[in-house]
Amino acid sequence: MNQAAAELIYYLESNLSFFLKSWKEKSVMSEDDVHKDKLVLNGLSMFELIKNSLITPIDEEKLKTFACKLAEERVEANINIGEFVYNVNLGRSEILKYIYRSGIDHDKLEPIFEEVNRIFDLFSYHAVSKYTEMKEKQLQDKIHYIDQSHQERLTILGQMASTFVHEFRNPLTAVIGFVKLIGNDNPDVKYLDIISHELNQLNYKISQFLHVSKKELIDNQQEEVSLHSMFTEITEFIYASILDGDVNVSTDIADDISITVNEDEIRQVLLNILMNSIDALRQRETDRSITIKGHRCDKEIVVSISNNGPAIPKESLDTIFEPFYTTKEFGTGIGLFVCKKIIEKHGGTISCSSDSYLTEFKITLPNNH
Numbered sequence: 001m002n003q004a005a006a007e008l009i010y011y012l013e014s015n016l017s018f019f020l021k022s023w024k025e026k027s028v029m030s031e032d033d034v035h036k037d038k039l040v041l042n043g044l045s046m047f048e049l050i051k052n053s054l055i056t057p058i059d060e061e062k063l064k065t066f067a068c069k070l071a072e073e074r075v076e077a078n079i080n081i082g083e084f085v086y087n088v089n090l091g092r093s094e095i096l097k098y099i100y101r102s103g104i105d106h107d108k109l110e111p112i113f114e115e116v117n118r119i120f121d122l123f124s125y126h127a128v129s130k131y132t133e134m135k136e137k138q139l140q141d142k143i144h145y146i147d148q149s150h151q152e153r154l155t156i157l158g159q160m161a162s163t164f165v166h167e168f169r170n171p172l173t174a175v176i177g178f179v180k181l182i183g184n185d186n187p188d189v190k191y192l193d194i195i196s197h198e199l200n201q202l203n204y205k206i207s208q209f210l211h212v213s214k215k216e217l218i219d220n221q222q223e224e225v226s227l228h229s230m231f232t233e234i235t236e237f238i239y240a241s242i243l244d245g246d247v248n249v250s251t252d253i254a255d256d257i258s259i260t261v262n263e264d265e266i267r268q269v270l271l272n273i274l275m276n277s278i279d280a281l282r283q284r285e286t287d288r289s290i291t292i293k294g295h296r297c298d299k300e301i302v303v304s305i306s307n308n309g310p311a312i313p314k315e316s317l318d319t320i321f322e323p324f325y326t327t328k329e330f331g332t333g334i335g336l337f338v339c340k341k342i343i344e345k346h347g348g349t350i351s352c353s354s355d356s357y358l359t360e361f362k363i364t365l366p367n368n369h
């Protein structure tokens with residue numbers, strides 16, 4: 001140990017009580033801090049650390065462990081880290097003040113000043129890093145907990161909804177059947193076609209929910225159907241909506257394309273996409289159009305439904321297939337989710353591309369013929 005260091009240690013030790021007293025008086029500490037009694041003890045430890053660094057180079061691992069321990073206490077006390085940083089900096093200026101007052105030659109003090117500053121910088125760095133890391137973890141745990149309980153609530157809601165929907169379906173099927181019978185017996189009764197149409201729409205919506213809840217009642221039989229006649233049937237089914245939306249629908253599908261699928265399910269997919277397109281086109285003043293195309297491509301059948309409505313933002317292009325994503329006031333956001341599920345179940349793919357000119361939904365299905 002050199003002469004200057006020995007003198008300085010002697011000076012600091014003789015002034016220890018003054019140093020601690022003045023630091024304690026100036027430091028800030030919340031009344032409800034559970035660790036407030038440790039303030040002086042921690043100050044003393046820091047003083048010892050600095051004093052020892054004058055004799056042997058500081059053990060940086062030890063310094064880090066000490067800083068992390070204090071950071072853990074700060075997190076436990078749940079007090080703003082600002083207080084801690086303030087007290088540490090106060091300790092630094094107090095100790096530097098005593099070193100300066102020791103009367104030792106300034107040239108000899110300069111490297112000591114530098115080392116003390118370096119120790120305090122390191123100490124603050126480790127303490128604040130640890131504190132931030134722990135706070136971040138606490139936050140993530142909270143978010144995880146909220147997500148989990150939200151998920152559980154959604155599951156319960158889903159189960160309730162599917163039970164509810166099942167209860168709806170049986171009387172609805174009966175009503176649809178009886179409306180048909182009334183129509184057969186009394187062909188002149190007014191509005192029966194409207195009632196029938198609305199009931200069928202309702203039936204489609206309900207089937208959609210059942211797909212999501214996985215308790216679908218629709219049988220899984222596949223049959224060969226002509227793509228062309230399927231679209232003709234669907235556009236007739238939604239004729240009222242096409243008219244109401246003032247949309248021009250053009251179709252370009254080869255007559256001889258047939259697909260082997262579950263007809264009810266694929267009809268629902270095409271219907272969902274067409275209804276979405278009509279909805280999107282409402283944002284356009286004039287010249288609203290939907291183009292439906294179908295062609296063979298190697299081992300696939302490619303169906304494209306496009307419209308000239310507003311673009312879907314790039315960042316939403318994947319999200320639109322997620323459940324409950326909707327931008328509509330009364331939307332449920334399950335239409336495209338169901339579409340994706342059905343198409344993938346058939347061994348196909350569904351994708352969407354969109355720009356300010358055209359939004360296109362492309363479906364591929366295996367060509368089994």
Ligand SMILES: Nc1ncnc2c1ncn2[C@@H]1O[C@H](COP(=O)(O)OP(=O)(O)OP(=O)(O)O)[C@@H](O)[C@H]1O
Pocket residue numbers: 272276277280307309310311312320325326327328330331332333334335336337359
């Ligand atoms: N052709 C389209 N043009 C522009 N945006 C679209 C189009 N199709 C879907 N979207 C966007 O994707 C979202 C999700 O569509 P999805 O069919 O899954 O649910 P939804 O239509 O909102 O509600 P619903 O469950 O009643 O179908 C829509 O809210 C809309 O923002």
Ligand SMILES: [Mg+2]
Pocket residue numbers: 272275276335336
């Ligand atoms: Mg929809």
